[in-house]
Amino acid sequence: MSEPRAVATATEEVLPGVHRWWVADERIGGVESDAYAVTDHDGRAVLIDPLPLADEPLAALGPVAAIVLTAACHQRSAWRLRRLLGAPVHLPEGSRPTAEEPDARYREGDLLPGGLRAIRTPGPEQAHYALLREGDPAVLFVADLVLRGPGGLSLVPAEYHEDPAQTRASIRRLVEEPVTAVCLAHGGPVPGDARAALRELLDREPA
Numbered sequence: 001m002s003e004p005r006a007v008a009t010a011t012e013e014v015l016p017g018v019h020r021w022w023v024a025d026e027r028i029g030g031v032e033s034d035a036y037a038v039t040d041h042d043g044r045a046v047l048i049d050p051l052p053l054a055d056e057p058l059a060a061l062g063p064v065a066a067i068v069l070t071a072a073c074h075q076r077s078a079w080r081l082r083r084l085l086g087a088p089v090h091l092p093e094g095s096r097p098t099a100e101e102p103d104a105r106y107r108e109g110d111l112l113p114g115g116l117r118a119i120r121t122p123g124p125e126q127a128h129y130a131l132l133r134e135g136d137p138a139v140l141f142v143a144d145l146v147l148r149g150p151g152g153l154s155l156v157p158a159e160y161h162e163d164p165a166q167t168r169a170s171i172r173r174l175v176e177e178p179v180t181a182v183c184l185a186h187g188g189p190v191p192g193d194a195r196a197a198l199r200e201l202l203d204r205e206p207a
Contacts, residue, residue, distance in 0.1 A: 002027070003051070003052055003075075003076050003077040003080065004023050004025045004026060004027055004033065004051060004052060004076070005026060005052075006023035006024055006025070006026065006052065007023070007052040007053065007054055008021035008022060008023050008035075008051060008052065008053045008054065008057070009054045009057065010054075010057050011037070011053070011057045011060070011061065014181075014183065014188070014189050015137055015139060015180075015181055015189075016137070017038055017039045018036060018037075018038055018133075018139055018183070019036065019037045019038075019039075019045075019061060020034055020035070020036050020183065020188060020189070021034070021035055021051060021053050021057070022034040022035070022051070022188065023051050023052065025051075031147070031186055032149075032186055032187055032188070033051055033076075033185065033186055034051075034183070034184060034185055034186060034187065034188050035047065035048060035049050035050045035051040035053075035076070035185075036048040036049070036141060036183055037050075037061050037064075038114040038115070038116070038133055038139075039061070039062060039114075040065070040113075040114055040115065043062050043063070044062060044063050044064070044065040045061040045062050045063065045064050045065065045114075046064070046065055046066045046067070046068060046112075046113045046114030046116065047061075047064060047066070047067045047068070047078075047081065047087070048068050048070070048116075048131060048141050049068075049069055049070055049074040049076055049078075049143065049185055050067060050076055050077045050078060050081055051076050051077055052076075052077050053077075064081070064085045064087040065087060065113050065114070066087055066088055066089075066090060066112070066113035066114065067081060067082060067087050067088070067089045067090065068089075068090045068112050068113065068114070068116060068131065069089065069090065069091050069092070069102075070092070070128065070129045070130065070131060070141070070143035070144075070185070071092060071095065071124065071125055071127060071128040071129065071143055071144065072091065072092075072095040072096045072097075072098050072125065072127065073124065073125060073128075073143075073144065074143060074144075074185065075098055075099055079099055079100045082100075082103075088102075088103035088104060089102045089103050089104075090102060090103070090104045090105070090106055090112055090113070091104075091105055091106075092105065092106060092107070092118075092120075092127040092128070092129050093105040093106060093107045093127065094107075094126060094127040095125075095127040096125070096127070106118050106129075107120075108120045112131070114133065115133055115134065115135065116131040116132065116133055116141075117131070117132045117133075117134060118131060119131070119132055119173070119174070119177070120170075121142070121143070121145055121167075121170035121171075121173070121174065122162075122163065122166045122167075122170060123145060123161050123162070123163055123164065123165075123166040123167025123168070123169070123170050124143070124144040124145065124156065124160065124161045124162065124167060125161075125162050126162065128143060128144065128170075129143070130142050130143065130145075130170075130174055132177060132179065136180070137180035137181055138177075138178060138179045138180050138181075139179065139180065139181045139182075139183060140174060140177055140179040140181070140182045140183070140194075141183050141185075142174065142182055142183070142184050142185065143185045144156050144160070144161075144185060144186070145167055145170055145171050145174075146171065146184060146198070146201060147184060147185075147186035147187045148184050148186070148187025148188060148190060149187060152197075153187075153190065153197055153198070153200075153201045154201070154205070155167065155168075155201065155205050156186075168202060171198055171201070171202060172202065174198065175195050175198050175199055175202075177195075179194065179195065181194060182194035182195075182198070
């Protein structure tokens, strides 16, 4: 899937060292799509599932050390930004074919640039991952398992997932991670007690 036409004009720091930007994504009916950048101790940025971003706020993130994709379905602006910034793209091992070849592939448990630990979360597709930035605060970046809209959290509709039962199992696994915050790829950070909100979602949504 090509990148969205909309271009974000600013980022916001949602947690120390974590920046977010978003667009109304016409490819999926105008649903909000979110991207993130984390910075390391040297001031270098790692882009997570990047979306189009204007030149000035992109430059303000600092030198980009790497681009990490949670799944093939989140290629978004990765290849264009690789050409622009010279940053290597990391893609899950076993992903379906992508528009271009990644520079590196990762698997369960790998430690990626930006201090991101890979956690496999199949359901949307088999090679689908969450990324945990350990430390204080511990931040979990979640791709297409759930989304957040005006009514709160909901499961991504089952027709968009290869295995909805695996999706629920992946969410249950993430609930056990000791995290401070959860940042979603559709709907932004989850306010309050994110793990409790995910538990409530599983209880509320029928299997």
